Amino acid sequence: MCDLSDFKRGQIVGAQLTGVSVTQTAELLNISRATVSIVIITYTKHGKTSSVKRNRGRNPKLSDRDRRTLKIIVARQHKTTATKMTAELNTHLRNPVSIKTVRREIHKVNIHRKATIVKPLITDTNAKLRKK
Structure with a gap:
C-alpha cells in the first residue's frame, strides 16, 4: 500500500x-x-489518504542532551580515545552505549579524529648524526 x-x-x-x-x-x-x-x-x-508518519525508522539511541554531554566530553578531553569517551559518557547515561555509537555521533557533529603519530625524541647523539 x-x-x-x-x-x-x-x-x-x-x-x-x-x-x-x-x-x-x-x-x-x-x-x-x-x-x-x-x-x-x-x-x-x-479523513486523509496519506499518512504523515511514514518510514520513520528507529529512534536514536542518544537524545539531544546526551549529544551535548558528549560534545563537552570531547571538548574537555580532546586527545582521548573513543573507549575512554564512551566510558565517561556511560556514567551519565541510564542505558549504556557502545563505542561504535559514540564514534558515529562524533562524526555526525563533524568532529573527526586521527591517531597522533608517536615521534621519538631527538637525543643529542641523534642530532649530531643528523647534522653529519
Whole structure:
C-alpha cells in the first residue's frame, strides 16, 4: 500500500465517494482489493489518504542532551580515545552505549579524529648524526 502515489489514493477515494464498489475500483485501477479497502478505511477513520508518519525508522539511541554531554566530553578531553569517551559518557547515561555509537555521533557533529603519530625524541647523539 505504501508504494501508491497520492494521486492513486485520491482516485480510490473518489471512486468510493461516487458509489463504485471495492471490487470494481480494484479492477479499474489494477490494484488488489485489500489495498483499496485499506485506503478507504484509512480515509474514513482519519479523513486523509496519506499518512504523515511514514518510514520513520528507529529512534536514536542518544537524545539531544546526551549529544551535548558528549560534545563537552570531547571538548574537555580532546586527545582521548573513543573507549575512554564512551566510558565517561556511560556514567551519565541510564542505558549504556557502545563505542561504535559514540564514534558515529562524533562524526555526525563533524568532529573527526586521527591517531597522533608517536615521534621519538631527538637525543643529542641523534642530532649530531643528523647534522653529519
